[in-house]
Amino acid sequence: MTFRSKIDWWLAAIMLVVIAASLATVIAASHGRSNGGLLTAAAVFVIGTVLPAWLLLSTAYTVESEVLIVRSGPIRQRIPPDQISDISPSSNPVSSPALSLDRLEIHHGQKRTLVSPKDKQGFIKAIRDAQRALGMV
DSSP: OEEEBOOOHHHHHHHHHHHHHHHHHHHHHHTSOOHHHHHHHHHHHIIIIIHHHHHHHHOEEEEOSSOEEEEETTEEEEEOGGGEEEEEEEOOOSSOSOSSSSEEEEEETTEEEEEOBSSHHHHHHHHHHHHHHTTOO
């Protein structure tokens, strides 16, 4: 079962401003005649448009019977449910595959992963169901 990330309005607004500014840079550079300017504009476009759009569209968490897959842009993390010892609410602002500060902190082994599923209760239930299927709960 796949759970989309909750997206805070302010983060979406920042990303949309970055995308708009990047597109404006590309448009402005396309009116010039410099190849260097176009190359710079292309780099700005990729970093300022493609990456934020990729993050907004791809951040999700898939709970399967033997693995939790955390996806956010280029990041892929696989967490076996049998390694998850605790899931607790968090608003830790540290960088993570979460698009909201309304987060869950997943404790697994010596690591912690922050996620922000829209349906937190459904997400926790899916993890617990996967753990039950593995004979943990």
